[in-house]
Amino acid sequence: GEEHYNCISALHKSMRGSDENASLYWLARMLEGGEDPLYVARRLVRFASEDIGLADPLALTQAVAAYQGCHFIGMPECEVILAQCVVYFARAPKSIEVYRAYSNVKECLRTHMGPLPPVPLHLRNAPTRLMKNLGYGKGYKYNPMYKEPVEQDYLPEELKGTDFFKERKT
Numbered sequence: 001g002e003e004h005y006n007c008i009s010a011l012h013k014s015m016r017g018s019d020e021n022a023s024l025y026w027l028a029r030m031l032e033g034g035e036d037p038l039y040v041a042r043r044l045v046r047f048a049s050e051d052i053g054l055a056d057p058l059a060l061t062q063a064v065a066a067y068q069g070c071h072f073i074g075m076p077e078c079e080v081i082l083a084q085c086v087v088y089f090a091r092a093p094k095s096i097e098v099y100r101a102y103s104n105v106k107e108c109l110r111t112h113m114g115p116l117p118p119v120p121l122h123l124r125n126a127p128t129r130l131m132k133n134l135g136y137g138k139g140y141k142y143n144p145m146y147k148e149p150v151e152q153d154y155l156p157e158e159l160k161g162t163d164f165f166k167e168r169k170t
Helices: 001-017 020-032 037-054 057-074 079-091 096-111 129-133
Strands: none
Touching: 001 020, 001 057, 001 079, 020 037, 020 079, 037 057, 037 079, 037 096, 057 079
């Protein structure tokens, strides 16, 4: 019932608040109450990107490994795997930078008036002669061939200068 959602919310917020003791409590309360460990593990995968993100890129690896470990061995043995992951997440630095930026991109797409802008020609693949003749791929700079970063636009013209990480045009 509702307590299922209340407990997962409490776990999520305890990890977000870096309270390792409360995080373990809510995890144990769910598992000892019969919660599916794979449900908890799926929520940890989401938490790794949503709340920790780039502050600790290894968090996602930890979460996926915890999910796989739970899948392989099940309860009750997998409880320590989830406990390790929960404590790791409670102790980890947090960042919602990617989560917020992706939300900004989705909002940009939802509020765009008219047809979406086309992919710039230089970013298009040109697998056929016709496409090459139409200018697909023309002027594209293959970054690995340069020692320094290259000057090149990757967004459509009408979005030039948009920084989804700052929520505004530069």
